[in-house]
Amino acid sequence: MDLDLAQVRAFVAAAERLHFGQAAEQLAVSQQALSKRIARLEGELGVQLFLRGGHAVELTDAGRRFLEPARQTLAHGDAAVAAARHVERPLRIDYWGHLFAPMRTLAPVIERVGGAVTVETGPGRDLPGVLDALDRSATDVGFGRVHGVGGGVGSGGGGTRDAAYTHRLVRLEPVDVVISEDHRLAGQSEVRPAELRDSVLWCPAALNRLDFFQRFAEHFDITAESGTANLGIDRFLEQVAADPVRFALIPADLELPERTRVRSLPLVEPTPLYAWSLVWRAADPHPGIEPLLRAFADVAGRSRWLEYQPGRDWLPAGDVSEVWHPAERK
Structure with a gap:
């Protein structure tokens, strides 16, 4: 069968929002027109793509399988139009x-x-x-x-x-160590990774999601811990400042927020990159x-x-x- 890209676009918009009204608004068509396009697509495919019940819309198993190839089909279609018109997309x-x-x-x-x-x-x-x-x-x-x-x-x-x-x-990019003003190394001009073995590497997310942090901790035999959620650098550094045992790894030329009670010191012998x-x-x-x-x-x-x-x-x-x-x- 030949896919109608207008029908596929209607399906993808509805699948991504699970709301026919919002999908119709995105495509600048009426909700009735959107529903008809999806119904025709289902008829051509011979499968049901959505479960419709009251105000709730869910994808069927067939709909979930169809979604990713449908997205790729639209992307290739848009690229073909741009190529034909010599339009270079950003x-x-x-x-x-x-x-x-x-x-x-x-x-x-x-x-x-x-x-x-x-x-x-x-x-x-x-x-x-x-x-x-x-x-x-x-x-x-x-x-x-x-x-x-x-x-x-x-x-x-x-x-x-x-x-x-x-x-x-x-x-x-060279990495510095950031520590609380109350950390035992705060008075030094530079820090060696070996000096951090009795400290805790504080991470912005679970360690298994942060490959660089995980490899640093394993290589230098350092304990690592993380909070429950990444709430941005200000909150992250506040958590480091609040505990004289914690330290963080931050790019050397990154400007730290004011009012945060931390010190940024060069890491040397070796310098992590x-x-x-x-x-x-x-x-x-x-x-x-x-x-x-x-x-x-x-x-x-x-x-x-x-x-x-x-x-x-x-x-x-x-x-x-x-x-x-x-x-x-x-």
């Missing part, structure tokens, strides 16, 4: 690692790209969430820490899904990715973003393999 970048303020790195690069590419940015939840958005063609590039690179990107490592992506290391990377679909990449990579290379060269010296610096093992050939990894 390059969409989703970023994560919010505690480390990723826009500090993205902003000068986007400025360097200038008018060559129109760029749109938006927050992603985490690496798996951004990979899912890439799968759905809901974004073009992810920016954050791409871990698990030993067997491919993503938390699982290896597999067919990993082969669908290309990634590139673009920045290595946080690896920022770009990740995108290997197949049919957005044409704006190449100018973006050139801009990253230019800014990284001038700002010395990719400097790494074994012994002086520390990186998780998977990140070290990226440093030696950052432009050749696929």
